Amino acid sequence: MTRPLSLPLWGRVGVGGGRLRHNSAPFRDLHPRPFPTRGRGERRAGGPAIPLILAALLIMAGDVAPALAHGGGDVAGGFFGGFLHPLTGPDHIAAMVAVGLWGAVLGAPALWLLPVAFPLVMALGGVLGIVGVPLPRIEIGIAVSAIVLGLMVAFMVRAPLAIAVAVVAVFAVFHGYAHGAELPPGADAIAFSAGFVIATGLLHLGGVGLGLAARRPAGRIAVRFAGALIAIAGMVFLAAAL
Amino acid sequence: MNPVAHALVDGLLHPLLAPAHVVALAGLAVAAGRAGLRLATVAAFAPGLIAGLGALAWGVGETPAPDVLLAVAGFCGILAAALPRVPAWLVVALAPIVGIAIGLDSPPEVTSLKEAVLMLLGTACGGVIAFAVLALAAFVLGGVGRGIVLRVAGSWVAAIAILVLALRWVTA
Numbered sequence: 001m002t003r004p005l006s007l008p009l010w011g012r013v014g015v016g017g018g019r020l021r022h023n024s025a026p027f028r029d030l031h032p033r034p035f036p037t038r039g040r041g042e043r044r045a046g047g048p049a050i051p052l053i054l055a056a057l058l059i060m061a062g063d064v065a066p067a068l069a070h071g072g073g074d075v076a077g078g079f080f081g082g083f084l085h086p087l088t089g090p091d092h093i094a095a096m097v098a099v100g101l102w103g104a105v106l107g108a109p110a111l112w113l114l115p116v117a118f119p120l121v122m123a124l125g126g127v128l129g130i131v132g133v134p135l136p137r138i139e140i141g142i143a144v145s146a147i148v149l150g151l152m153v154a155f156m157v158r159a160p161l162a163i164a165v166a167v168v169a170v171f172a173v174f175h176g177y178a179h180g181a182e183l184p185p186g187a188d189a190i191a192f193s194a195g196f197v198i199a200t201g202l203l204h205l206g207g208v209g210l211g212l213a214a215r216r217p218a219g220r221i222a223v224r225f226a227g228a229l230i231a232i233a234g235m236v237f238l239a240a241a242l
Numbered sequence: 243m244n245p246v247a248h249a250l251v252d253g254l255l256h257p258l259l260a261p262a263h264v265v266a267l268a269g270l271a272v273a274a275g276r277a278g279l280r281l282a283t284v285a286a287f288a289p290g291l292i293a294g295l296g297a298l299a300w301g302v303g304e305t306p307a308p309d310v311l312l313a314v315a316g317f318c319g320i321l322a323a324a325l326p327r328v329p330a331w332l333v334v335a336l337a338p339i340v341g342i343a344i345g346l347d348s349p350p351e352v353t354s355l356k357e358a359v360l361m362l363l364g365t366a367c368g369g370v371i372a373f374a375v376l377a378l379a380a381f382v383l384g385g386v387g388r389g390i391v392l393r394v395a396g397s398w399v400a401a402i403a404i405l406v407l408a409l410r411w412v413t414a
Contacts, residue, residue, distance in 0.1 A: 112390045116323050116397040123401035127408040183409055190261035190312075193405045197398050205394075 078188025082195025085179065086203065091142045091237045092175060094230045096200055098149035099168055100207020101223060101230075105156050105214055106164055113161065114168050115204035119197055121169040125176025126193075130183060138181075139241040141174030146234030153211075153227025156220075175200075249350070249357035253364020256348055257372045262311045262406075263344050267373050269315035269322075269399040270333070270340050275380025275392045276321070277328040283337040284374045290338030291369045294345015295362045307347035309410060314340055316403030322396025344369055 086092040096118075103114040128135055135141075148167065152159070159167070179196055183189060210226065213219030257263045274283040294307075314336055321328050348369075350361035383391045 112387075112393065116393050119397045119401035120320070120323060123404040126401075126405045130405070130408045130412050132412075180405060180408070183405065188261075189409050190265060190402065190406045193402045193409075194261065194265070194398075197401045197405075201394065201398050 076191070078191030079195040081188075082192035082197075083199045085182070085192075085196045086199045090233065091139075091146055092178075092200075093203060094146040094233045094237075095142065095149055095171065095175065096203035097207040097210070098146060098153055098227065098230045100204040100209070101153045101211040101227060102149055102157075102164065102168075102207075103204070104208045104211020105153055105223065106158060106161070110161055110164050111208060113165060115201065115208065117165050118168055118172045118204065119201060121172035122176035122179070122197075122200065125173035126180030126183065127176075128173070129177040129180025135174075135177050137241075138174055138178050140238065141171070142178060143234050143237035143241050145171035145174060146237060147231050148234075150227045150229070150231030150234055154224050154231055155227075156214075156224060245352075245354075245357060246360060249352050249361040250364040252352075253348075253350070253361035253366075254368035254371075256361070256365045257344060257369040260347070262308045262315075262347065263369075265399060265402055265406075266311035266315040266340050266344065267369075267376055268395070269318035269403065270337060271373065271376035271380040272322045272392050272396045272399060273318035273328050273333045273336070274377050275382075275384040276325070276389055276396065277330040277333045278381070278384060279330055279333060280378065280381045281374070282330070282334055284370065284377055286334045286337035287341040287373050288366075288370045290341025291345045292341075292366055293338075294342035295348065295366055296345070297342075298346055298349060299358075299362060302346060305343075305346045307343040309407065310343040311340065311347065312403045312407045312410070314343070316400050316407065319396040319398070319400025319403060323393050323400060341369070 086096065099114050099118055103111045106114075149171065151157075152167075183192060211223055214223040257267065270283065270287070274280075318333070318336060321332070345365075348362070348365045350358040350365075352358050352361055380392060383395075
């Protein structure tokens with residue numbers, strides 16, 4: 001962490017080794033303005049104030065972010081990198097959606113308990129991956145998760161809550177391990193983790209949303225069909241992993 | 243924007259631009275929402291933040307504040323996700339810890355005393371405002387679906403904090 005201004009503050013005016021922020025006076029004019037500005041009198045009277053305030057905050061945020069002492073990592077890039085991480089792996093997508101679908105099939109409290117349990121256990125799997133604890137055949141575990149969870153949805157298996165949570169938790173370890181092993185070291189690790197945890201959670205919620213269609217007869221068939229598709233996709237992933 | 247105003251805005255936005263601070267504020271707010279607290283945590287958080295910033299200005303050097311923030315965020319997330327009812331006293335007790343840690347982890351990166359003071363003032367105001375907004379939002383969401391939204395959010399916060407803590411310890 002950089003600390004250009006030594007503390008305590010008194011008696012040290014102007015310290016910092018002459019370090020300049022990218023947006024300090026000599027460099028400020030090098031940055032083009034992100035939005036074209038209106039001339040005086042061009043602004044509509046009574047125009048929308050909130051969008052203007054938000055735009056101003058965004059401009060200021062973009063302007064100040066690199067000057068902060070936590071710099072060193074690309075926060076936005078880290079977040080989107082993490083967010084896209086589960087979304088670019090079809091095996092992850094299939095299993096995550098299946099978790100939500102199965103939760104919806106089981107109904108409350110599994111409806112929300114599975115999406116709550118999964119990230120917590122996934123984090124523990126992620127710790128194993130970060131620490132480097134050897135866990136063999138991760139890709140096979142992930143593929144099997146898609147097969148098992150897909151079959152649970154396809155056959156509308158109404159497992160007891162404890163069994164359902166245990167099954168999901170075991171598979172969460174494999175998914176977490178895969179994410180954890182690829183977590184980039186550096187200042188944007190929080191943003192990356194936030195991105196992939198949120199993306200994973202949204203996939204669960206997407207599955208729950210789709211699964212709620214099972215309350216109607218036609219939706220029930222669609223949900224079972226989706227489960228079967230996920231199971232078949234899991235078999236393809238398994239064949240590729242073997 | 244002139245450098246002085248810039249320092250103030252830097253400070254105001256600082257708690258929202260440092261990922262560890264956002265995670266900690268979100269975790270504390272989610273736990274407060276699950277405990278049914280509105281502003282009690284804000285009242286406990288604000289003096290902590292001011293104390294942390296004061297200690298920073300006094301000359302406290304490097305501290306494990308980021309680790310403390312992540313640890314408290316993870317704990318708050320687990321509390322919010324796992325417990326049927328989060329104890330209010332526990333959340334109120336955690337609030338000043340988060341405030342102090344955010345204060346200690348907000349060194350001003352400026353080149354003059356005036357800018358540094360303004361940035362610290364901005365950080366104090368920005369931190370309290372950001373947490374008050376998050377706490378109120380969490381209080382409102384606490385009534386949605388019997389707290390399920392906050393439970394899910396708590397599990398997300400806990401997962402993020404646990405992963406990053408592990409990464410920090412390994413890379414350290």
